[in-house]
Amino acid sequence: MNMKAAPSPEAIKAWARLMRVSRQLVEKAEDALKEGGLPPLAWYDVLHELAEAGEGGLRPFQLIERTLFAQYNMSRLLARLEADGLVEKLPVSDDGRGQTIRITGKGRETRRLMWAVYGRSIAELVGARLPAADLETLAALLGRLRHPLAGD
Amino acid sequence: MNMKAAPSPEAIKAWARLMRVSRQLVEKAEDALKEGGLPPLAWYDVLHELAEAGEGGLRPFQLIERTLFAQYNMSRLLARLEADGLVEKLPVSDDGRGQTIRITGKGRETRRLMWAVYGRSIAELVGARLPAADLETLAALLGRLRHPLAGD
DNA sequence: AGGCGATAGATGCAATTGCATCAAGCTTGA
C-alpha cells in the first residue's frame, strides 16, 4: 500500500478549511488595526517578541526564528521600526557582525495600543465562537501540525 | 461581567497556533511548488475553481467570492494567467461590463501538474500527521470560525 | 427618456516582498 502522494478527503478538507479560515481571520484582524490607524500585524509580532525579551533585547536572527519572517523582510521591517522610533539597534560586543534590537518606550506604548485592538479581534473572532475546551482541542490539534514538532 | 475586550488564554493560544501553523504550512507548500518549477498557490486556487466550474466558466467577481482575493489582485492575477495561456476571457452577452473566465486545456494541464505536488504536500503535512478522525474534528472546529458562518 | 447610485473590472503609483547577491566579521583547519 502506497500512500505517498494522494491526500485523503479528510486531509484535503482540513487543509482547505485551515487555509481559508486563517486568511479570513488575518484579514479581519488587519482590518481592525487599519481602522484604528495602527501598524500592521507584522509589527505587533516583532514588538511582542521584543517586549517579552526585555532589556536584553534580541538579535535579528532570533526574531527570525520566533516570527518566521524571511531574513530580508526582517531586515527591512526592523529598519522601518527603527525609523519610527519603536526599536533601537545596539552594537553587540562579542560579535562585530551582529546587533541587538531593543524595544523603546514608544515601542511598548505602540504595542499596548495595538493589543487593545488585536486582543479584541482575537476575543471576537475566536474566543466568542468556541468554548474554552474546544479552543484547547483546536490548539492541541494544530500543535501536532507544527514543523518541526517543537517550537511554539 | 464584561468580556468585550480581553481574549481568554485559550483563545490566545489557539489564535497563535493557527497563525503560526498556517504560515508554516503555506510556506512549505509554496516551497514544494517552487522546487518543481511550478506557479504559486494562488494560481492553483483560481485554476481549481475554474476547473470545477467547467465550460461555463466564472465571472471574476465569482472567483473573488470563492478565493477571497482582493479585486485588484484578481484582476491582475487573471491578466497573468491569460498571458500564460492558462485561461481565456470571454465577453458575456447579458452584461457589457463583465467577462467570463474559462480555463484552457493548458490551464487544466498546469493544474494537474500542480496538484501532483500540492496534493503530496497536503498528504505529508497534514494527512500523515493526524488520523482521519482528528482531521475531521479539526475541520469541524475551523468551520465554526468561518465568517460568515456559511460558505465553504 | 434621463439622471443617479451601484456594480464590474482595470490601472497609476507607492509600499512591500522575493530573489539573488553582497559585505563584513567570525571560525576552523592545515
Next chain:
DNA sequence: TCAAGCTTGATGCAATTGCATCTATCGCCT
C-alpha cells in the same frame, strides 16, 4: 597565520500587493 567557508545582516532590482481612483455599464426611480 591565513585561506576557505560559514554566519549575520543589508541591498539592488524585479514582481507583487495595497490603495485610491477611473471607466464603463447596469438598474432603478422619476
